[in-house]
Amino acid sequence: MxxxxxxxxxxxxIEEACERLSxxxxxxxxxxxxxxxxxxxxxxxxxxxxxIDINRIAALKGISRLEGGTRIGPIVRxxxxxxxxxxxxxxxxxxxxxxxxxxHQTRNRGTIGGSIALGEPAxxxxxxxxxxxxxxxxxxxxxxxxxxxxxxxxxxxxxxLEPDELMTDIHFPDWPADTIPLFHEVAMRPGDFxxxxxxxxxxxxxxRISRIGLAWFGMGPTPMRARQVEAALIAQPIAxxxxxxxxxxxxxxTAPLDDQHAxxxxxxxxxxxxxxxxxxxxxxxGREP
Amino acid sequence: xxxxxxQLTINGRPHAAxxxxxxxxxxxxxxxxxxxxxxxxxxxxxxGACTVIVDGQAxxxxxxxxxxxxxxxxxxxxxxxxxxxxxxxxxQALRDEHALQCGFCxxxxxxxxxxxxxxAGKPSARTLLEALSGHVxxxxxxxxxxxxxxxxxxxxxxxxx
Numbered sequence: 001m002x003x004x005x006x007x008x009x010x011x012x013x014i015e016e017a018c019e020r021l022s023x024x025x026x027x028x029x030x031x032x033x034x035x036x037x038x039x040x041x042x043x044x045x046x047x048x049x050x051x052i053d054i055n056r057i058a059a060l061k062g063i064s065r066l067e068g069g070t071r072i073g074p075i076v077r078x079x080x081x082x083x084x085x086x087x088x089x090x091x092x093x094x095x096x097x098x099x100x101x102x103x104h105q106t107r108n109r110g111t112i113g114g115s116i117a118l119g120e121p122a123x124x125x126x127x128x129x130x131x132x133x134x135x136x137x138x139x140x141x142x143x144x145x146x147x148x149x150x151x152x153x154x155x156x157x158x159x160x161l162e163p164d165e166l167m168t169d170i171h172f173p174d175w176p177a178d179t180i181p182l183f184h185e186v187a188m189r190p191g192d193f194x195x196x197x198x199x200x201x202x203x204x205x206x207x208r209i210s211r212i213g214l215a216w217f218g219m220g221p222t223p224m225r226a227r228q229v230e231a232a233l234i235a236q237p238i239a240x241x242x243x244x245x246x247x248x249x250x251x252x253x254t255a256p257l258d259d260q261h262a263x264x265x266x267x268x269x270x271x272x273x274x275x276x277x278x279x280x281x282x283x284x285x286g287r288e289p
Numbered sequence: 290x291x292x293x294x295x296q297l298t299i300n301g302r303p304h305a306a307x308x309x310x311x312x313x314x315x316x317x318x319x320x321x322x323x324x325x326x327x328x329x330x331x332x333x334x335x336x337g338a339c340t341v342i343v344d345g346q347a348x349x350x351x352x353x354x355x356x357x358x359x360x361x362x363x364x365x366x367x368x369x370x371x372x373x374x375x376x377x378x379x380x381q382a383l384r385d386e387h388a389l390q391c392g393f394c395x396x397x398x399x400x401x402x403x404x405x406x407x408x409a410g411k412p413s414a415r416t417l418l419e420a421l422s423g424h425v426x427x428x429x430x431x432x433x434x435x436x437x438x439x440x441x442x443x444x445x446x447x448x449x450x
Contacts, residue, residue, distance in 0.1 A: 001309065001311050001312055001313070004311070006291075006311055007291040008310030008354070010356075031354075034352055034357075035349075035352055038313070038351070038353070039333035042313075053354075102423075103423030104401070104423055105349050105420070105423040106334065106349065108346040108348050109348050109352060190419065190422055191422045
């Protein structure tokens with residue numbers, strides 16, 4: 001057996017899971033889809049005393065429409081998000097981003113909450129949650145709080161979730177029906193970790209951008225919200241934009257690193273082109289009457 | 290270290306066992322249940338050789354714990370051919386297209402294609418080819434596997450990129 005020994009528990013309720021987390025005092029790890037955790041266990045990079053399997057908690061499942069948004073249970077499988085006809089209409093960029101997560105076989109197990117809670121800097125779903133203005137609910141025996149996705153990521157694999165907290169829902173605010181989805185990923189091969197990518201959405205009214213959310217993945221230690229370019233684009237007439245200058249602003253909030261796949265400078269160069277080809281093309285197409 | 294009683298169905302037969310929490314489904318299927326058609330390659334979710342069908346869906350059995358399969362219905366490659374030896378359509382397509390050489394990755398490939406082609410309606414070639422990206426084959430150069438997938442989709446040519 002490759003993983004180090006651990007105690008395994010599979011609570012049926014959120015309350016029971018929170019009690020287990022509290023008792024463990026930081027020695028427990030939550031198991032959702034396991035598509036990132038199981039390799040870490042097999043390599044013994046993760047050696048929890050207690051593994052708390054949350055897959056049998058019915059309250060963590062389901063996709064539902066709420067007033068002003070959509071609630072997605074954290075253990076909803078990634079392939080269930082791709083197959084959901086409501087999400088295809090309401091949050092198309094979330095569906096597109098999810099198609100880029102891992103492979104078909106890992107998406108059958110992998111969950112949206114697992115990916116958002118892991119905080120892999122090059123992952124699609126954390127950045128998409130940040131770009132679309134999502135938030136998560138965190139529950140513990142101490143209470144319940146809501147954390148904006150924009151405040152969730154502190155560093156690579158480090159989130160604002162405390163060791164005794166369980167993510168119990170993910171809330172995406174509504175975007176209007178004519179929202180333009182913006183997504184582009186650069187990877188060596190489909191299914192590989194992304195070299196970098198851009199994700200988000202924009203709303204155009206009367207030739208001007210009325211609402212926009214954009215975030216990079218693989219361009220820094222966390223998902224990087226492109227705040228400066230959002231501020232520069234809002235309310236501007238699209239036809240008169242200086243795209244070269246805007247592309248420069250688009251990477252102003254990033255902090256890419258050198259690694260074995262690419263230098264930081266290469267990532268910035270590619271990101272400028274990704275921004276221009278993705279956002280410019282989509283907005284140009286979207287503003288046609 | 291905890292031990293757990295599990296009951297599950299493998300290839301239509303009921304099984305009951307007591308397993309340690311850390312036992313992976315792949316090791317359980319091979320060592321405890323004897324289904325050595327489940328091939329274990331990388332053991333951390335990269336190669337796809339250990340793919341089995343759990344409750345109708347292709348998953349990597351090295352990325353699941355045996356205890357998580359309590360109550361599940363599992364199909365391994367041993368469960369596909371008919372009792373008289375007639376191959377499953379996926380197996381036949383791979384054979385017809387010379388889609389294997391050493392055969393190590395083949396059970397995983399078979400289970401992914403079987404899961405996707407077992408439902409109502411024919412999956413597109415694009416769907417099957419994208420799913421095949423979850424498998425590593427070091428012998429064939431993939432062309433035979435690709436042809437088999439196209440045949441299963443009923444398409445003579447792959448999707449335009």
